[in-house]
Amino acid sequence: MPRFLLLSAILLSPLGGIASASDVLVEAESFDDHGGWKLDTQFIDEMGSPYLLAHGLGEPVKDATKEVTFPETGTYRVFVRTKDWVARWKAPGTPGRFQLLVDGKPLEETFGTKGAEWSWHDGGTVKITKPNVTLSLHDLTGFDGRCDAILFTKKGQAPPNELAKLTPWRKKLLGLPAETEEEGPYDLVVVGGGYSGMGAALSAARMGCKVALIQNRPVLGGNGSSEVRVWAMGLIRRGKFSRVGEIIEEFADKATLSPGTKEEFGDEKKEALVRAEKNIDLFLNHHADRVEMEGNHILSVGAFDTRTGARRDFKGNLFVDCTGHGTIGALANADWDMTDKGRMGMSNMWRWENTDEPRTFPETPWALDLEMKDFPYPKRFHGQWFWESGFDKDPLADAEGIRDWNLRAVYGAFNAMKNGDGAADHPNARLIWLAFIGGPRESRRLMGDVILTQEDIVAKKDFPDGCVPSTWSIDLHYPKEQYAEKFKDNPFISYAVHDRRVDRQFGYPVPYRCFYSRNIDNLFMAGRCISVTHQALGTVRVMKTCGMMGEVVGKAAALCTEFNCKPRDVYTNYLGDLFDLLELPGKARRITIGGPTTIPDDVLPNAGSRGPYTGLDPGKLDGIVIDDQQAKKVGQWTSGTGLKGYVGYNYLYSSGGSDASIQFDFVPKQSGLHEVRLAYLPHENRSSNAHVEVHAADGIKTVSVDMKKDPPLANGFISLGEHLFKKGQPVKVILSAKPSKGTVHADAVQILPLQ
Known part of the structure; x- marks a missing residue:
C-alpha cells in the first residue's frame, strides 16, 4: 500500500493540534521510482524511519519520482524531513543538497542544508493547481543527501519531530491499518538474514520446521552481501562435527578481495537457495521492532515493511536473534552486556579504479582534511577492513554518525588522491564503490548459560556441549596511532591484535549453551550477539563461524519442536540427539519433524576433523x-x-x-x-x-x-x-x-x- 494518505476527516495530532483534512504526507521510501537514490534502513531505531540516500560518489544521482493525488487544490506549505549530515562537525559546505520538484518545477528552498539532527525543513509554499502531480527528489551533489518524508499542509504547522510523538503521528496520517497482518504460527522465527540467520533458517527447514526468515534489507548475507562485501572468513567442516558448515558451503562467497566485486558475493544465489526451501517463508525489507511477551516467553515478533509501512506479527514457538545487535533479545528484556570502552568499530569499505581517460572529482571541504600520509594508500584499488571508526561511540544510538564519519574519511582520502598531494599520481582514478551500509563488529551480546571467555579458549576448556569450531584467532581491533594524530576523538584506521593460541585447523568447540538466552525461555541467538565476552568475540565473530552457529540452532529448534521442549532442555535432556543431527550431511532432509531422514546423492564427502583434506582422502x-x-x-x-x-x-x-x-x-x-x-x-x-x-x-x-x-x-x-x-x-x-x-x-x- 502507498505510504501516503488523503485524510477525509479532521484528526487530532499527538501534539494536541489539528491536522487538516487536506494534509498529504509522503514517505520517501514509498516513491514509485527510487531512481539513483538508495533505500537506507540501518538507522530506523535511531531516527524513526527508513529514508532515501543520494549515494552517488560525487556524481548527482537520477531523480526519485512519485505520482501523488491531492484532495484539493490550493496553496500548501511544504516540510521536508532531512538534515545537513556534516553540520554536527561544523564542517564547511553542505554536501547533501537536493531539491524537491513539483511537476518538474523546483521549490525555491534547497534541502539538506540545515540542522545537525533530523528535523522538518520548512520549504515555503507551493500552489497546487490540479489533483495529480509528480514529485521528484533532485540530487545536486551525489554526496549523500537524504530525505525521510515530505508533508504538504494548508495549516502551516510543522510536524512533530520527537520520536515518541512522530511515530504515532505518521501512522495516523498515513492511514496505516490499526490491525496488523498475522503470520504463522511458525516453529522458528529467524530475525536477521546474514550468515547466521541463513544457516538457522536452512538448517531448521531441512529438519522439518516451518520457518519465517525476516531481513530488513533487500538482499541476504548481511556483512557478506554485495552491500558490505566482507569476504567470508573462518574455517568450516571440521572439529568434533565435521558436517557442520556444509550448509554454509552452499552459499558462502568465494571473493578474492575484501571488498570484492558485487558479483562475487552472489546475492541472487543466496536468495534462490532460501526460496527453494518450501518450509521457509522469506520476508525481505521487513524491520523487526517489537515483541509480544508472556512472562519470560516470546509470543510474537512485530515487523513492518520498510517500503510500505504495512505491519506483520510473526507468531512462533521459538525465536532466534541473528540481528548482530541483539535487538530481539533487548526488546524481550533478555540479559545482555556491551563493552563500555574499547569496542571494535564499524567499517565502510571502498574501491577505486584507473580509467583510460583523466577523471575529475569535486573538492570536498566538508570531508576529513587529509593528506596522503594520513591514511594507508590503497594500492590494490580497495580500502579494506581497517577503514574503521566508532570504537567508543554508541554503536546503537549513534550508528548513523559512525557511518557518516567513515564516509567523510573516505571522501577526504580520495580528495587527497585527486585534488591534494596525490593528484599528480592519480589523474585517471575514479571512485567506483563505497559501502553506505556499514559493517559493524560489536554491540550487544546476549547472555546464555555459558559466557565463553578468552581463558576458556586459550586453555581449551572442554565443554561437553562444544560443537561449533571457531578457527579464527582472537582478533581485536584498535585505533592505529600512526593515523590517529589529526582525529584522536574518532580515529578512522584500525589495526588488529591477534591472540593466535587458537587451533586454526581443528578449531575451538564453542558450547551450545552460548546459543540460547539464560532468561528468555524460547530465545536462541546466533552470530556476533551470542554469549561471549568482548575478548572471546574476537574469534567467534567471523561469518562462516556465525553461520555454523545458525546450523546448530536450526537443528536444536527441530528437537525443541519434536519433543515440545525449550532450548535449555536440549542441553539437559537431548544433547545426544543434537549430536546425532550434527552428524548428518547439510543437505539431509526430514519431511516432517522427527520423521525419517533422506540423504540425497549430491552430499559433500564427509570432511575430517581438520576440514576437507588437502591430500589423499x-x-x-x-x-x-x-x-x-x-x-x-x-x-x-x-x-x-x-x-x-x-x-x-x-x-x-x-x-x-x-x-x-x-x-x-x-x-x-x-x-x-x-x-x-x-x-x-x-x-x-x-x-x-x-x-x-x-x-x-x-x-x-x-x-x-x-x-x-x-x-x-x-x-x-x-x-x-x-x-x-x-x-x-x-x-x-x-x-x-x-x-x-x-x-x-x-x-x-x-x-x-x-x-
Whole structure:
C-alpha cells in the first residue's frame, strides 16, 4: 500500500493540534521510482524511519519520482524531513543538497542544508493547481543527501519531530491499518538474514520446521552481501562435527578481495537457495521492532515493511536473534552486556579504479582534511577492513554518525588522491564503490548459560556441549596511532591484535549453551550477539563461524519442536540427539519433524576433523587407514605439506637419532591375517633405515624402511608384511627416530584383511 494518505476527516495530532483534512504526507521510501537514490534502513531505531540516500560518489544521482493525488487544490506549505549530515562537525559546505520538484518545477528552498539532527525543513509554499502531480527528489551533489518524508499542509504547522510523538503521528496520517497482518504460527522465527540467520533458517527447514526468515534489507548475507562485501572468513567442516558448515558451503562467497566485486558475493544465489526451501517463508525489507511477551516467553515478533509501512506479527514457538545487535533479545528484556570502552568499530569499505581517460572529482571541504600520509594508500584499488571508526561511540544510538564519519574519511582520502598531494599520481582514478551500509563488529551480546571467555579458549576448556569450531584467532581491533594524530576523538584506521593460541585447523568447540538466552525461555541467538565476552568475540565473530552457529540452532529448534521442549532442555535432556543431527550431511532432509531422514546423492564427502583434506582422502583408500593426525606422538615432529601425495592434511618428519616416535593404534574387529602398510614420501635427506615395529597377536616384528627410495605400492605405501590379528586385541605400529639415520617420515598406516 502507498505510504501516503488523503485524510477525509479532521484528526487530532499527538501534539494536541489539528491536522487538516487536506494534509498529504509522503514517505520517501514509498516513491514509485527510487531512481539513483538508495533505500537506507540501518538507522530506523535511531531516527524513526527508513529514508532515501543520494549515494552517488560525487556524481548527482537520477531523480526519485512519485505520482501523488491531492484532495484539493490550493496553496500548501511544504516540510521536508532531512538534515545537513556534516553540520554536527561544523564542517564547511553542505554536501547533501537536493531539491524537491513539483511537476518538474523546483521549490525555491534547497534541502539538506540545515540542522545537525533530523528535523522538518520548512520549504515555503507551493500552489497546487490540479489533483495529480509528480514529485521528484533532485540530487545536486551525489554526496549523500537524504530525505525521510515530505508533508504538504494548508495549516502551516510543522510536524512533530520527537520520536515518541512522530511515530504515532505518521501512522495516523498515513492511514496505516490499526490491525496488523498475522503470520504463522511458525516453529522458528529467524530475525536477521546474514550468515547466521541463513544457516538457522536452512538448517531448521531441512529438519522439518516451518520457518519465517525476516531481513530488513533487500538482499541476504548481511556483512557478506554485495552491500558490505566482507569476504567470508573462518574455517568450516571440521572439529568434533565435521558436517557442520556444509550448509554454509552452499552459499558462502568465494571473493578474492575484501571488498570484492558485487558479483562475487552472489546475492541472487543466496536468495534462490532460501526460496527453494518450501518450509521457509522469506520476508525481505521487513524491520523487526517489537515483541509480544508472556512472562519470560516470546509470543510474537512485530515487523513492518520498510517500503510500505504495512505491519506483520510473526507468531512462533521459538525465536532466534541473528540481528548482530541483539535487538530481539533487548526488546524481550533478555540479559545482555556491551563493552563500555574499547569496542571494535564499524567499517565502510571502498574501491577505486584507473580509467583510460583523466577523471575529475569535486573538492570536498566538508570531508576529513587529509593528506596522503594520513591514511594507508590503497594500492590494490580497495580500502579494506581497517577503514574503521566508532570504537567508543554508541554503536546503537549513534550508528548513523559512525557511518557518516567513515564516509567523510573516505571522501577526504580520495580528495587527497585527486585534488591534494596525490593528484599528480592519480589523474585517471575514479571512485567506483563505497559501502553506505556499514559493517559493524560489536554491540550487544546476549547472555546464555555459558559466557565463553578468552581463558576458556586459550586453555581449551572442554565443554561437553562444544560443537561449533571457531578457527579464527582472537582478533581485536584498535585505533592505529600512526593515523590517529589529526582525529584522536574518532580515529578512522584500525589495526588488529591477534591472540593466535587458537587451533586454526581443528578449531575451538564453542558450547551450545552460548546459543540460547539464560532468561528468555524460547530465545536462541546466533552470530556476533551470542554469549561471549568482548575478548572471546574476537574469534567467534567471523561469518562462516556465525553461520555454523545458525546450523546448530536450526537443528536444536527441530528437537525443541519434536519433543515440545525449550532450548535449555536440549542441553539437559537431548544433547545426544543434537549430536546425532550434527552428524548428518547439510543437505539431509526430514519431511516432517522427527520423521525419517533422506540423504540425497549430491552430499559433500564427509570432511575430517581438520576440514576437507588437502591430500589423499583416507576414506577413499582401500582397507582401514590411520592418519598421522590420529597417531600418538612423542618428541619433536614437524608438519609438512611441501612434498605432494601425502595422506590427509599433511605429513610429519623428525630428525634421526632423536627421541621422537609415533604410534598408530588399531583394534581389530575380526581375527585373521592382515597386511600392514606404511605411507611415506621419499627425499634425499630421508633415513635409509627407518625403524618400524608392528605389535600384533603373533608378536613384535621389526622392519627397516629405506625412505630415500620411492615407495613401491600405490598411493605412497610400502608393505610391512603380513601379521596375525585377534579380534579386540590392540595392534600398534611404531616408527622410531632414535635407531635411524637421516630424517624419518610419518604419514599414515594402511591395514588390509587377507582372509
